[in-house]
Amino acid sequence: MSNNFTACNLAFLFTLLLVPPALNAQAPATGRTLVSSVSTSKYTEFAPTISADGKTLIFESNKNKVNPVDEHWELFESKLDEKGVWGEPRPLKAINEKCNFLAGPSLSHDGNTLYFTAFIEGTTTSEDIFYSTRLEDKSWSAPISIGKTINTDEYEGFPSISADGNSLYFLRMNEANVYDKKNKENCFLIYVARKSQDGTWKAPVALPPNINAGCERDPKIMADNHTLIFSSIRNGNKGKFDMYQSRMQADESWSDPQPLDFINSPDNDQSPCISASGDVMYFCSNNDIYAIPIPKADRQMVNTHVQGVVRAADNQSPLAADIRVINAQTNEVVSTFKTDVRNGYYSLILGSSNPYRIEFVHKSYFATSVDFDFRNQETYKEVTRDVVLAGDYTAKFEIKDKDLGFALNSFLIVADNDGKVLYKDSVRAADFPLSLKMSSTKQYAISVNAPLYAAHNQSVKFDVAVFGPEMPFPIALEHEKVKFATEVTDVNSKQKMRTKVYYNNETRNEVIVAEDGEAVYLRKGDRYQVMTSSDKGYLFSSASVVAGAEATGGGIPGTLALHVTPVQAGANLTLNHITFPSNSAELKPSSFIELDRVADLLTNNPNISIEISAHTDDVGNDDYNNTLSQKRAQSVLEYLKKKKINPQQLITKGYGETRPVAPNDSEENRERNRRVELVILNVG
Structure with missing residues (x-):
């Protein structure tokens, strides 16, 4: 072939060579049947490809040529009707109108992608492989290049896509044997390209020499992804091109090709295609498309x-x-x-x-x-x-405190993006998890409100990678907080003390430790025990505050003034947070934080001895109150002993109702009288 040929000349000559007239009038192999509704006597029908279900046949033809010497090729599609008859072929206009040359179509097994050989003036320098996808109106998209990994500036054509879409077999020129002079045929090699995991094509590789013996055409990989049928000029052929079959082995090698004697004839037998059933082959011979039953021995894998x-x-x-x-x-x-x-x-x-x-x-x-x-x-x-x-999931809502994790009574609104309200009501902590059925196709707006908490608003969109049929939906609300600080001074010198300050939430399981004067953030509306550490030489000091209320001790809002007393004989310290159940000497857990400070005081000042004094209100008789107060003082002693405090530093005394600090005329005053005090007896 002359090097002066243009790509269009090459396309023209290639087609003439690829679709020659019948060699002679000898009878074809037995069993073949002309597909008369597709084939014509006047024109050439070539390179059929069939869908997996055997109901769509696409082929190339020159039936629309303008004059006898025009070799204009187009692609046509025919459908199999319920009676088993192929319908009138219709041209694939969106493809035909874009291409100057077309050949070798290959239909994906789902029937939605068509690969083919094409030359497009101004786009390609030679024949390349393109593909089109089936559109919603069942027409085909304009041709799309398969890309440079497969296409080069030289010829690539007659693609065959595997059933899984991951392998593409096709032809390239056989540079070692470009032209068979005896048979006057161009010679090609069969290549295969594999897809990577990311969907891109890897570099093509030529099939082994037992496949590429020298002059190959029209590779077709069958639905089993293992059986390859192709046309070849080889010794012993019945005609110029005969068809051969090879199978990929377990080690991915290819078996030696075997001639398909049931189909080969003195004619050129080319372009096989078989549906997934594997029992009938469509092929091109003598310028027409034929069908022939496949013997069981030659059928592909089941x-x-x-x-x-x-x-x-x-x-x-x-x-x-x-x-x-x-x-x-x-x-x-x-x-x-x-x-x-x-x-x-x-x-x-x-x-x-x-x-x-x-x-x-x-x-x-x-x-x-x-x-x-x-x-x-x-x-x-x-x-x-x-x-x-499935597009529905059950959302299990739980609304909790962000910091402490307990369930919250709240008001919940859930509405979808169409404005439909799924839920709008208060929900109690005891009702969690609250289950709501939601749709994956909807987007939801969620709003949650609770007293003393910042409002919560979020948008929920379904994510298939994260969601499950039952989806937990925890929502954490942040409690309103107020800035707070405690200033600690020596009660006598008024000098500022450097000490730790403990904030114990009396309602929740929350303890905050800070330095004197350091700002902390307390939960608005909650009551806190505030106490200093028990530093050496000083009694600790404590008070009770409600976060957000007015300051105590003469300070400004958000501050607390505490005064600590030096350790000296006769000094008295009231324990404000030591509590007992009614008529009981068992310490409540809320007492432990303050008692721990007492333990620190005695540890840091091992030279002191103290009296643990317990007092009651006037409810009950004298003997009962004296006994109860003594038991309560003893309970404090036992707790301190568990903290490794030397019992020699401690004595207990129950005073009953004999030393009230306020008249027993109200519940508030009686509560003040129910107290435990520490009295410094000696400083050694």
Whole structure:
């Protein structure tokens, strides 16, 4: 072939060589039948490709040529009707109108992607591989280049896509044997490109020499992804081009090609295609398309055609879902597909060598999987399995305090993006978790309010990677806080003390430790025990405050003034937070923080001895109150002993009702009289 030929000249000559007239009038191999509704006597029909279900046939033809010497090729599509008759072919206009030359179509097994050879003036420098996708109106998109990983400035053509979409077989010129002079044919090599996990094509590699013997054409990989049929000029052929079959072995090598004697004839027999059933081959011979039954010995591996529709559970609408085919034994993703965007239809070819798990995934619905195992199947089978993806989930709401984690009584509003209110009411802490049924296709606005807490507002959008059919929805509300500080001074010198300050929430399990004068944030409305540490040489001091209320001790709002007394004989310290149940000497847990400060005081000042004095109000008789107060003083002693305090430093005394600090004329005053005090007896 002259190097002066343009790409269009090459396309023209290549087609003439690829689709020659019949060599002679010898009878074809027995069993072949002309597909009369597709083939014509006047024009050439060539390179058929068939869908997995055997109901769509696409081929190339020059039937629209303007004059006898015009070799203008176009692609046509025919459908098989319910009576088993192929319908009138219709041209694929969106593809035909864009290309100056077309050849070798290959239909994906789901029928939604068409690969082909094309030359486009001003776009390509030679024939390249393009593809088109089926659109919602069932027409085809404009041609799209498969990309530079496969396409080069030289010839690439006659692609064949595997059933799983992960392998593409095609032709490149045989640089070592460009032209067979004896047969006057261009010679090609068969290449294969594999997809990476990210969906891009890896660099193509030539098939081994036992396949590429020198002058190959029209590779077609069958639905089993293992059987390769191609045309070849080889010794012993019945005609110029005969068809051969090879199978990929377990080690991914290829068996030596075997001639398909049931089909080969003195004519050029080329461009085979077989549906997933594997029982009938369509091919080109003598310028027409034929069909022939395939003997069982020459059929591909046993396949199962699994098809169906993926729909939404809520409204039964079809879904454009992603499909992953997984080897159930190795957990390896074998291939990926997508359903038809128009109707949710999917079509898969599964071999009989492995069990499979098919996963169906959509961004707005819960994924689901279906298991298939056809290892005991001996013949082709068609299985219809419709899939429904659930779009509802149960949200389990729990509303808690952000800092302390307890459940909150609150007011909850949940509304979807259409304005429909799903919930609008108060909810008690005892009602959690509150279960609400929500839709994955909706976006929700959630609002929560509770007294003394900052309002909470959020938007919830379904995330298939995170959500489950039952989805916990914890919401943490932040309590309003007020800034607070405690200033500690020596009661005598008025000098500022450097000491720790403890803030014990009397309502909640919360303790804050800060330095004297350091700002802390207290929960507004909560009552706190505030006390200093028991530093050496000083008694600790304590008070009770409500966060957010006016300051005590003459300070400004948000501050507390505490005065500490030096340790000296006769000094008296009232323990403000030592409490007992009514008529009981058992200490309440709320007493422990202040008693720990007493333990610190005695540890830091081991040279002192103190009296633990317990007092009651006037409820009850004298003897009872004296006994009760003594028991309460003893309870304090026992607690301090557990803190490793030397009992020699302690004595106890119950004074009953004999030393009131206020008249017993109100509950508030009686509470003041029910107290425990420390009296410094000696400082050694």
